[in-house]
Amino acid sequence: MKKYSLWSAVFIVSVTLSQQSMAAGDPKKGKDVFAEECGDCHSATPGKNKKGPSLFGAIGRKAGAVPDFSGYSEAMKQSDITWSADKVDSYIAQPRKVVPGGKMKYDGLDDLAARADVIAYLSSLK
Template sequence: MRKIPVLAAAAMVMGLLAPALPSHAQDAAGNAEDGRAIFNRQCMACHSVQQGQNKVGPSLAGVVGRKSAAVPKFNYSPAMKEANKTWDAETLDAYLLDPRGYVPGTRMIYAGLKNPKQRADMIAYLETLK
């Protein structure tokens, strides 16, 4: 009995499934331009994207990879100072979903970004900020 036709059929099926994967992966990664639009509507009143320019909230320039409560000269809540988080895609996703639930006692009054696609887009945008 020859196994080559079975392997060829399996490879063909995998080839048919492969085109669906990039689209899903792209959605999971988020769209930075859509994230910028969300930021402009929902975040820019309180946060700047300029290094060293704090508003009611700290500057978000370079936020991805940064430790929580690390922006100089910003008056963080005791809860945020004690949070000891590193802002990566996973922690940002949890925080943006429910800021007060993720860091109880935070001063951020934002209710959260409930839509997972919008959170992915926001994180993609935040990743562009240096």
């Protein structure tokens, strides 16, 4: 019994912390993070693909679903991911872990706040 409630407490605390960190994202800062970290390969303009697909409207979309982007890996197309803020967060932290065999040649963004900012920016693109 005791063990159980301890783990529930740990769970609740960690969920609360992760929600706080996600909520703290600043879209204005995220625009700069995007330009620095993602902009070589991604645009935020609908239909404008670079090495990677346009990320306009990416949050809430299925993975591998930009129709006129031909550079997707099989791994991405078969991943069955829908890009929630949480999923994008883990993907850009460790792309190779979330989509093994994927084609995004990006080492990952360790800075949690920068990830929250860039996700807030992506969510603001409508």
